[in-house]
Amino acid sequence: MTTPLEHWVEEQARLTKPSRIYWCDGTEEEAKKLLEIGMKEEKINGQPVFLTLSDKNWPGAYFHRSHPNDVARTEQLTFVCHPDKLTAGPNNNWMDPKEAKEKMKKLFDGCMKGRTMYVMPYMMGHPKSPYARACVQITDNSYVAISMRLMTRMGKEALDRIGKSEDFVRGLHSVGDFNPERRFIMHFPQENLVQSFGSGYGGNALLGKKCFALRIASCIGKREGWLAEHMLVMGIQDPHGKTSYIAAALPSACGKTNLAMLQSTLPGYKIWTLGDDIAWLNVGPDGRLYAINPEAGFFGVAPGTSLKTNPNMVKTLKNNKFFPTLYTNTGLDTQNEEPWWEGLDGEIPSQLLDWRGDSWDKSKTTKCAHPNSRFTASIYNCPNLSKEFDNPKGVPIDAILFGGKRAQLIPLVAEAFDWQHGVFIGTRMGSEITAAATSLTVGAIRRDPMAMLPFCGYNMGDYFAHWLDIGRRLKQPPKIYSINWFRTDEHGQYIWPGFGDNIRVLKWIMDRVHGHVDAKETPLGLVPFSKDLDLSGLAISPEHTEKLFEVNPGEWTQELAEIEKYFQSFGSSLPEAIWSEYRRLADKLAAAKR
Ligand code: SAT
Ligand code: MN
Numbered sequence: 291m292t293t294p295l296e297h298w299v300e301e302q303a304r305l306t307k308p309s310r311i312y313w314c315d316g317t318e319e320e321a322k323k324l325l326e327i328g329m330k331e332e333k334i335n336g337q338p339v340f341l342t343l344s345d346k347n348w349p350g351a352y353f354h355r356s357h358p359n360d361v362a363r364t365e366q367l368t369f370v371c372h373p374d375k376l377t378a379g380p381n382n383n384w385m386d387p388k389e390a391k392e393k394m395k396k397l398f399d400g401c402m403k404g405r406t407m408y409v410m411p412y413m414m415g416h417p418k419s420p421y422a423r424a425c426v427q428i429t430d431n432s433y434v435a436i437s438m439r440l441m442t443r444m445g446k447e448a449l450d451r452i453g454k455s456e457d458f459v460r461g462l463h464s465v466g467d468f469n470p471e472r473r474f475i476m477h478f479p480q481e482n483l484v485q486s487f488g489s490g491y492g493g494n495a496l497l498g499k500k501c502f503a504l505r506i507a508s509c510i511g512k513r514e515g516w517l518a519e520h521m522l523v524m525g526i527q528d529p530h531g532k533t534s535y536i537a538a539a540l541p542s543a544c545g546k547t548n549l550a551m552l553q554s555t556l557p558g559y560k561i562w563t564l565g566d567d568i569a570w571l572n573v574g575p576d577g578r579l580y581a582i583n584p585e586a587g588f589f590g591v592a593p594g595t596s597l598k599t600n601p602n603m604v605k606t607l608k609n610n611k612f613f614p615t616l617y618t619n620t621g622l623d624t625q626n627e628e629p630w631w632e633g634l635d636g637e638i639p640s641q642l643l644d645w646r647g648d649s650w651d652k653s654k655t656t657k658c659a660h661p662n663s664r665f666t667a668s669i670y671n672c673p674n675l676s677k678e679f680d681n682p683k684g685v686p687i688d689a690i691l692f693g694g695k696r697a698q699l700i701p702l703v704a705e706a707f708d709w710q711h712g713v714f715i716g717t718r719m720g721s722e723i724t725a726a727a728t729s730l731t732v733g734a735i736r737r738d739p740m741a742m743l744p745f746c747g748y749n750m751g752d753y754f755a756h757w758l759d760i761g762r763r764l765k766q767p768p769k770i771y772s773i774n775w776f777r778t779d780e781h782g783q784y785i786w787p788g789f790g791d792n793i794r795v796l797k798w799i800m801d802r803v804h805g806h807v808d809a810k811e812t813p814l815g816l817v818p819f820s821k822d823l824d825l826s827g828l829a830i831s832p833e834h835t836e837k838l839f840e841v842n843p844g845e846w847t848q849e850l851a852e853i854e855k856y857f858q859s860f861g862s863s864l865p866e867a868i869w870s871e872y873r874r875l876a877d878k879l880a881a882a883k884r
Contacts, residue, residue: 294456295426295449299409302428302462307400308407314435316412316445318613321436325352325614327406328432334468334490337647339433343617344627350610353629354433354618356490357468358646361619362662363493363500363542363727365744368475370505372748379749380859390476394485397472401430401464401487408435411449412442414459414498414507414584419682421516421572421582423507424451427461427497434463434495437616440666441587442498459483459506461497465490477501479509479747492589492618492664493542493726503568503584505747511570512748512756515763520741521569522550523581525676525685526796529558534800537569537581538691538773539716539741542726543662545775547590548789551602551674555790556797556824562676563602564685565669566590574686577765582684585669591726592620592663594633599789604635605673612668619645620665621658631659661725661732688803692740693773694721699845700774702786702838703795704815705802709761712770714871715815716740717754718853722776737856751863758867769803772815777838785834794824812841813878843883850876 292300303311314320328339335357343351370382371390378384385393408429415422425448429435438444452458459482466472466488473488484501486494493500507518521537528534540546550566565583574580590603597604607615617629623639630639644650645660669675678685692715694700706712717739723730727744730736737743739750746753761767773795775788798818801807809816817839825835850872857864857872 293454295452295458298426298460299428303407305395305398306402306407306430306464308402308405308430310406312406312408314408314410314439314444316439321439321613324432324436328436332432334465339431342627343629347626348608348615348628350614351629352614352616353620353622354616355645355647356619359470360468360489360491361660361728362491362725363744364470364473364475364489364729365727366729367473368744370477370479370747372479377748379751379863381743381746381750385476387478387480390478394474394476394487397466397474397487398462398464398485401466405430410435410438410444411452412438412444412498413448413451414442414503415570415582416680416682417443417447417451419582419684421570421684422584423459424448424457425459425461425498425502426452427463429463429495431465431490431495433490433616434465436614437492437496437589437666438498440616440668441496441585441589443586459502461486461502463487463495463497465495475501477505477747479506482506482510496589499568499585499589500745503570504742504745507570508742508745508753509747512752515573515760517571517757517760519569519571520567520745522546522566523564523569523583523685524550525562525564525678526800527560527562528800533562534688534803535564535581535685536689536691536796536799537571537687538693540693541695541721541724541738541741543591543724544693544695544721545788547588547603548600549792551600551672552792553601553790554793556793559793559797561674561793562678563669563672563674564676564679571687572684573760573763574683577763578686579764579768580684581687583679587669588667589664592617592629592631592665593657593659593661595631595665596633596635598635599633602672602674606667606671607665609671609673612670615671616666617663618666619660619663621645621650631663632657687768689771689799690768691771691773691799692716692719693775694719694738694741695724695776696720696722696735696774697776697778699849700772700777701812701814701817701841702774702777703798704772704812704817705809706770706772706815709764709767709770710758710867711815711871713754713757713761714868714875715770715772716757717868718872720849720852737852749860749863751860751865754868755865758865771799779834779837785830785838787828791828798823813843813875813882814841841882843879846879850879
């Protein structure tokens, strides 16, 4: 008797016609074998999929150069295929599921001829967690297979959990010929199915990540009463040894990884990392909100990562307990066979190739590493991994942070008046666009509610209502905060030092959560009294400190108009409670102007 899983794999093989079918077990030996294949047999754009790097300073490191047209997520080619357009909402590209299936069938037909089909059973979440899901991805690319081993829990436990069941998330992926004209990332939420063609890039190709753990999972969460969020999860241990947990949403490439792994500059505080990108939030049996990180690895932005900005990440990259670590589209120091990127510690190496493979030196006006170049590393290599990481129940969340990159308007930190106001803060978020997605203008502001705009698998109006519902079910809801590390001074320089000093803001948040300090009311929320924010040892002038918290009602006229226009795009799907918070903010700002 064939199992539903075997049946599904056979069906995909009949369509894609690979020369071989290989079932991955997720072991280290297998990873080594696949790396060999990637170095010797498989090619991308005529080049090997992997190059070895020296083990001397970067143990277990391998270099991958993508197809030059395949360096970031392609939101314009990403579709959510609900039976009707309204369910997808104005925040998604929509295609009728039948039409999408037809289109994809043509692309997949025979696409694996002469190639190996890798079948990867994997878990999102700890196999023992009631919140975890069993999944299977098929791919024809060794880079994708090895990346999935790092980012998920791949192998036997997932197979065992699937057994004879029909209940597993399906992902079919082929890099095709990397032709952007034939590149689509299609989601079928009704069937827990993702079909992705034509790209090997992280968010497009590692289907457990954004495609399943956010877009599809957000739809499951809506049906079942939980949240799939674009959030880091971290523990903050205070000098008395008490650890509290927070989850924080920031858009791609806005510093989630650095925040999640922060090394405190305040004595006595220590950060425990649980995740840097995705959180699944469930109402626990005690009525508190519990978070798990469904992933098992980091897919982080390389440029700017250094001992100064993120020492724990550098240590993670240099730890080879869980093999291997991948570097994608960074620069390459050919003399020492090492990865290199802008912002890395030390001298600029003398013999460099840029991310495309052309020779590079600092006289060039182009970047050596692609701005969205990435490393992929197991979370088990992280020196400050929380001991709760594998706790099947997850961790209870005390505070939720919503952040973005805003040069003006948004204070360093502000606490929401209550859950509903906090949800509103999430919905009105805007952020400067980064290099994490193609076809968008880097630097321009776009509305990005809860940092989920590219990842919410259904109508965001309904998503906001779902957030409000979750709040009603919580006996002890986390406090909600808006954060912004990126406010600039009159010369366009960041005022706040960021990185390890962000602990100062987290300390205030913890002091608020545990009722140790009062706060000052502004139209945007509650901000610290200056005595309560520890700025000791920082060289920030009193004027600049004031600027960090300034609420200038005049500057808000345009922002309010943009928020209103954005909310209107959801029509009647936008909850009335969000409109009422909007009016409350507008009234408060108008009163402050007088
Ligand atoms: O490319 S990913 O989607 O995996 C990373 C990101 O953009 O957040
Ligand atoms: Mn992300």
